[in-house]
Amino acid sequence: MRKILIIDDEDDIRQVAALSLETIAGWEVVTANRGAQGIAMARSEKPDAVLLDVMMPEMDGPTTFKNLQADPATAGIPVILLTAKVQGVDQRRFASLGVVAVLFKPFDPITLADQMKEALGWTD
Amino acid sequence: MADAADKTAQLLETLWQKNLPIFHERMAILQQASDELSRTHSLTQELRAEAASTAHKLAGALGMFGFPKGTDLARQMEHLLIEPRELTATDAAAFSVWVKELAEVVTP
Numbered sequence: 001m002r003k004i005l006i007i008d009d010e011d012d013i014r015q016v017a018a019l020s021l022e023t024i025a026g027w028e029v030v031t032a033n034r035g036a037q038g039i040a041m042a043r044s045e046k047p048d049a050v051l052l053d054v055m056m057p058e059m060d061g062p063t064t065f066k067n068l069q070a071d072p073a074t075a076g077i078p079v080i081l082l083t084a085k086v087q088g089v090d091q092r093r094f095a096s097l098g099v100v101a102v103l104f105k106p107f108d109p110i111t112l113a114d115q116m117k118e119a120l121g122w123t124d
Numbered sequence: 125m126a127d128a129a130d131k132t133a134q135l136l137e138t139l140w141q142k143n144l145p146i147f148h149e150r151m152a153i154l155q156q157a158s159d160e161l162s163r164t165h166s167l168t169q170e171l172r173a174e175a176a177s178t179a180h181k182l183a184g185a186l187g188m189f190g191f192p193k194g195t196d197l198a199r200q201m202e203h204l205l206i207e208p209r210e211l212t213a214t215d216a217a218a219f220s221v222w223v224k225e226l227a228e229v230v231t232p
Contacts, residue, residue: 010181010184010185011143011146012139012143012146012185012188012189013184013185013188015139015142015143016136016139016185016188016189019132019135019136019139020132023128023131023132023135024128024129024132055180084180084181084183084184105183105184105185105187105188106183106184106185106186106187106188106189106192106195107188108188109132109136109188110129110132110133
């Protein structure tokens with residue numbers, strides 16, 4: 001079974017994303033509400049992918065991603081950024097970070113898993 | 125898949141009900157900003173930043189719960205609040221309308 005780590009400071013977003021991925025895709029989901037906690041969980045839980053919010057207090061998504069990339073234990077985990085920012089300049093900046101994909105809030109809970117599968121190249 | 129989608133839709137409704145207090149807290153912040161804007165045609169830096177952050181969160185969440193118009197309205201508010209300029213009486217009037225519309229969209 002695939003395991004996904006969701007890192008987002010907003011309770012409602014975490015809850016809906018987890019519900020979607022567990023119910024629709026049947027994936028195991030673990031969650032963190034801060035970047036630092038998410039990095040620790042990435043090391044301990046070894047998820048198959050991370051769904052990472054951009055705007056978070058203390059450590060934002062791009063910084064969290066850079067920290068994940070800098071650690072050999074987590075550098076190989078594919079990361080998908082999740083953002084409510086829709087301006088083109090933001091999209092280009094996020095895409096240039098080296099993440100697998102950038103998905104946008106509000107996402108459709110029914111199709112979130114399919115969007116992630118497509119971005120990750122997962123066919124199962 | 126249809127069963128999973130139906131189950132997800134049902135659980136989403138449950139989550140929406142569970143998260144209503146968060147929504148009401150966020151609306152209260154936007155209402156506070158709207159009241160202040162209507163009265164003074166300006167916002168303190170703190171309230172403006174808080175309202176922009178709140179609108180950003182609502183924009184990201186409401187569509188997910190089946191309120192796409194709510195996302196559009198919240199996004200309009202966010203964009204207005206993050207513009208690097210002073211707000212005006214016209215902005216205050218528009219913001220007040222958006223807050224009212226947003227409340228109506230999510231509480232029919």
